[in-house]
Amino acid sequence: MSANEEPNGECYCPEFHRAIEVIGKRWSGPILQSMLGGLTRFSDIRDNVPGLSDRLLSERLKSFEELGVVERCTATRDIHYHLTDLGKQVEPVFDAVEVWAIQLSKVAPLPD
Amino acid sequence: MSANEEPNGECYCPEFHRAIEVIGKRWSGPILQSMLGGLTRFSDIRDNVPGLSDRLLSERLKSFEELGVVERCTATRDIHYHLTDLGKQVEPVFDAVEVWAIQLSKVAPLPD
DNA sequence: TCACATTGCTTACCTTACGTAAGCTGCTTA
DNA sequence: TAAGCAGCTTACGTAAGGTAAGCAATGTGA
Structure with missing residues (x-):
C-alpha cells in the first residue's frame, strides 16, 4: 500500500506474520527488552x-x-545470553511500541 | 537506557508489556495490518x-x-470496523516490524 | 416466491500453550 | 559438609486457541 490507496485485500505478508508472532509471543517482548537493556x-x-x-x-x-x-x-x-545482530535490530520496533504504549495508556489506563 | 549504558536491571515497563501483548497476541498483527491496508x-x-x-x-x-x-x-x-486514531497510530510499529521481518527471514527463512 | 448463499456472529468440543510448583545437577560459599 | 544459588527439566491443572457446526438476518436467482 503506497500512494494510490485502494481498500482492496492482499495486505497479508507471511514474513510479517511470523515476525510479529516471534516478537509478540507471551513474555518475548519483556525478555528481549531486558536484554536490550543489558541483561545477559x-x-x-x-x-x-x-x-x-x-x-x-x-x-x-x-x-x-x-x-x-x-x-x-x-x-x-x-x-x-547475548542478542545477535538480528536480535539487536528489534530495537526500533520496541521504540515504536513504547511510543504507542503511551497513547494506549491514555485511552485505556492500566489498573492501580 | 540512553547514553550511559549500565547493564543493570529495571528495564521493565508495564505499559510496554501490555502494549506488546495487545499487538502481539495471536492474529492481532495480521488483523490490524489488514485494517491499516483499508479493509473494514x-x-x-x-x-x-x-x-x-x-x-x-x-x-x-x-x-x-x-x-x-x-x-x-x-x-x-x-x-x-474502523481503526480509531489510537488504532492508526500502530502503523509506525508495523513499519518497524516489516523491516525486522526481512532481516529475520535472511537468518531464518520461512519454509516453502 | 421459495430455495440457496452470504455475512456476522455464537456454541461446543478437543488440543496446544501457559501457570504453578517441585525437583535436580553442578558449582560455590560458609 | 551442609546450605545456597544458577540454570535447567518434569509433572500436572487451567486457559487460550483450533476446528467445526449452527443460526438469524439479509440478499439473490430462477
Missing part, C-alpha cells in the same frame, strides 16, 4: 520481568537461539 | 488472513473495541 544472565532476566517463570524463560531463550536472535555463551563459567 | 468488513479481513477463523476474528475485534483501537460502525446496514 538467566536469573537477572527472570528477576527483571515480574511474573516470568523459569520454565517460560528457558523455553523462549531456546527458541530465540534457534531463530538466531539470541546466542548462548558458555565461554566463561557463567552462562550468558 | 468482517469477511474481508477474515479472507485476507490465511488461517484466521470467524471465532478468533470476532474475539479480537471485540477486545480491540473495548481498548479503543477499533470502532464498530453500524450506521449503514453493512457493519464496518
Whole structure:
C-alpha cells in the first residue's frame, strides 16, 4: 500500500506474520527488552520481568537461539545470553511500541 | 537506557508489556495490518488472513473495541470496523516490524 | 416466491500453550 | 559438609486457541 490507496485485500505478508508472532509471543517482548537493556544472565532476566517463570524463560531463550536472535555463551563459567545482530535490530520496533504504549495508556489506563 | 549504558536491571515497563501483548497476541498483527491496508468488513479481513477463523476474528475485534483501537460502525446496514486514531497510530510499529521481518527471514527463512 | 448463499456472529468440543510448583545437577560459599 | 544459588527439566491443572457446526438476518436467482 503506497500512494494510490485502494481498500482492496492482499495486505497479508507471511514474513510479517511470523515476525510479529516471534516478537509478540507471551513474555518475548519483556525478555528481549531486558536484554536490550543489558541483561545477559538467566536469573537477572527472570528477576527483571515480574511474573516470568523459569520454565517460560528457558523455553523462549531456546527458541530465540534457534531463530538466531539470541546466542548462548558458555565461554566463561557463567552462562550468558547475548542478542545477535538480528536480535539487536528489534530495537526500533520496541521504540515504536513504547511510543504507542503511551497513547494506549491514555485511552485505556492500566489498573492501580 | 540512553547514553550511559549500565547493564543493570529495571528495564521493565508495564505499559510496554501490555502494549506488546495487545499487538502481539495471536492474529492481532495480521488483523490490524489488514485494517491499516483499508479493509473494514468482517469477511474481508477474515479472507485476507490465511488461517484466521470467524471465532478468533470476532474475539479480537471485540477486545480491540473495548481498548479503543477499533470502532464498530453500524450506521449503514453493512457493519464496518474502523481503526480509531489510537488504532492508526500502530502503523509506525508495523513499519518497524516489516523491516525486522526481512532481516529475520535472511537468518531464518520461512519454509516453502 | 421459495430455495440457496452470504455475512456476522455464537456454541461446543478437543488440543496446544501457559501457570504453578517441585525437583535436580553442578558449582560455590560458609 | 551442609546450605545456597544458577540454570535447567518434569509433572500436572487451567486457559487460550483450533476446528467445526449452527443460526438469524439479509440478499439473490430462477
